[in-house]
Amino acid sequence: MERPNTIEAERLVREFKKGPRAVDGIDLRVEPGEIYGFLGPNGAGKSTTVLMLTTLLPPTAGTARVAGYDVVREGPDVRATIGAALQEAALDGLLTGREHLRLQATLQGLPRAERPARADELLERVGLMEAADRKVRGYSGGMKRRLDLALALVHRPRVLFLDEPTTGLDPQSRAALWTEVGRLAREEGVTVFLTTQYLEEADVLADRVGIIDHGRIVAEGTPAELKAQVGRPTVEAMPADERIADVLARFGEPVPSAKGVAVRLAGDADLTAIVRALDAKGLLVDNLQLHQPTLDDVFLAKTGRSLEGAGDEEEAASRGLAMQPAA
Amino acid sequence: MRLASVARGVAWRSLHNVFTNPSLLIPQLAFPLFFFTAFAGGLSGVSRVPGFDFAEGYTAFQFVFVLCQSAAFGGVFTGFGIARDFETGFVRRLLLAAPNRTGIVLGYAVAALTRWLVTATFLTAIAFAVGMKVGGSGVDLPALYLLAALVNVAAGLWACGVAMRLRTMQAFPVMQFPVFLALFFAPVYVPLHLLQGWIHGVAYVNPLTRVLEAGRSFIAGAPSEAGVAFGVAAALAVLFAFWALRGLRSAEAAG
Known part of the structure; x- marks a missing residue:
């Protein structure tokens, strides 16, 4: 029997040597077919959480299950079930877009006969058909992002992780990606875990939003519920x-x-x-x-800071450059 | 689960990049050819040293060394490619996409071996073209290539283990230097019995000496100590397979 494509985490922790707790005991539950927006400033722990849920980083403590599989003990099953487009679209500049899709399909064990049609379908869907046979080193940032999304979808994953997928995209590409993510969840029942630092993205796209700050979830609910909480x-x-x-x-x-x-x-x-x-x-x-109250108002109410600019403060603090009062 | 498909994917990508980019392919062919020309041609007078009794001549004597050297360095250069993949983040893509991550190590090893087979074919063609003599009608030659292939696998897995642990191209000297020492502390220019002093002692205990001596006996058509040589090469390959897989676990833990 197929396991439900849920994401669950209990008291998930990740500590780095000589560093703070990047993720500090978070609890999560994402339902099948849901788009879950994980919102927070830079350095809040969003990407670290994604790395743990996608089996790229072992948790220091706590447990997590993706599509019913434990991310530590059943990593191969998790990876066979999920697709992920991480913050940096690590692509090989010497391969073309189509060759990347071929490689990804081979790694995922897609039947050989199915690969060309699947590659064409995905290239068409992300609008890269014309550039399919060009080497990736000549792609723009937006094209790389779209190829990354296509790669994440090659094996028809039941759970999709998108780590800041629209950072650096122009408004048109951003809107196209939102449309595609919405379609995946609603028409194909894919569970989507999306990290973002854009309030609008979480508001428009996510069924539910979790707000993370300093490694902890400080608020969770539908965008409307969260906004209603602040007044x-x-x-x-x-x-x-x-x-x-x-x-x-x-x-x-x-x-x-x-x-x-x-x-x-x-x-x-x-x-x-x-x-x-x-x-x-x-x-x-x-x-x-x-x-109307915004998610930024929610963030402000829960943390005492505005989301916009909060990450910059944290990055400065982590470099030992915390703002000093003017002399 | 999916070991073969992961290995096939990783190997395909590595080979595709090498064989579609002359800047990657040409050095792989040119360096062994340079060493072969320099050692077999430039140092051919060494064969007149009293006691040098290799009947097939100095070209065949040096061919075995250069073949093993190309095998070893071919493996090491694969480690360099892995380190580069770590720096560009591509390994993270492989770790994420590969249900079975052992296939990643296997794929890199298969790519290293296939690349070396091309180099070995090229080198062999050049050697025969310049008149290399082979004893015993050449029936023992496949054993020489099999032995060198084991050297390639062992060196590739050694470098893979280093790359997986250090995850930077700056680790290249760490991959290369021990292999370089092992190669050049073997009887490179003259047979073992002509070496004297501490260099003889070092060469005697150097496992690659067994490989070279057996390799030269194969090309001469008079195999000797073949079992020991294959045992040593296979043991190194197995040892470094564990080293590489432990390195993979280290890379997984580091994220």
Whole structure:
């Protein structure tokens, strides 16, 4: 009987010599056919987690099972079941795209007769058919990423790991990759474990999101659930006018605003009611915006820092260059 | 599980790259030819040393050494390729894609052997073209090639073990130097019985001496100490197979 294509981890730990705990006891469960977004800044432990789940790095402690196979004791079974596109698309510049697919198919034991058709199918799917017989050293970064994804799919994996798959991609390639990942999960039932530092990517693509910081999962849930945890939307109006602020204050708690006045909406207040109230007072506003909470707000609420730039601080700290106050 | 398909994939990629890139293929053929020309041609006067009694002549005498040297260095250069694959991250792709990782070591070894067979064929053709004499109608020649093939496998697995442990191209001297010493502390230019002093003592205990002496006896058509030579070469291949597989485990643990 085929095992379910789940991903499970219990108290998973990875320590490096003379280094911090890159992964510090995380628990995970990803359901079959789910897209799980693993969100965090650089150095948070995302890639280390992927390396352990894909059997490239043994855990220091804890257990993990992928598609029902233990990543330590049943590594060959795990590798036969998964596909992975890691952060650096390590390709051989002397091989063509098609030759890479041939190599990957051979390594995975795909029947010889099936290989050419499978290669063509994947090259077509990732838009590399025209470049298929060119050496990879002439590919752009985006083309390498797309080839990497095709390689991960050669043997029709039931679980797919994508480690920051859209880093460095142009918006068009990024959108195409999102479409393909969504299709894989919904039409083929592939379980996708996707790491990213892009809030939008996790928001748009993931069914559920885990937020990792300093090796620990600090929040987990659907994007909507996570955003609901940090509170209500805010409404911001410009210009900064005391009378406008008074009207807005009837609808929620005032919050700081750099350009105008803002409130965090309370109860069932909505934008329509605010517009009517402003109109009733005869107040003119230049701009009125409704801000829904973002995953960055979630990260801020859980860690006290904004996701954007958090990785830079950690990288600087790890190099012994933690920011010093100006003299 | 999938040992053969993994080995086939790794070997195919390595061979494809060598045979489609002249910059990789030409040195593999040119270096043994250079040594053969230098040793067999430039040093041919050594055969007139009193006591030098190799009937087939100095060309055949040196051919055996250069054949074994090309086998050994061919194996070592495969280790260099593995180290380069670590530096470019390609080994990580192999480790990730290969359900059976032992096949990676096997694939590199098969590639090293196949590359050397091409070199050996080329070298043999040149040697016969310049008039190399073979004793005993050449019926013992396959044994010489089999012995050299074992040297290639042993050297390749040694270098593979080093590459898997150190995972950098800077490890090349570590791979090469012991092989270089073993080769040149064997009776390279004259038979063992003509060596004197400490060099004779070192050569006597050097396992490659048995291989060279037996190899020369094969080309002369009068095999001697064949069992010992094959035993030594096979033992080295088995020993370094364990070394390489332990190296693979080390690479796996390092991620």
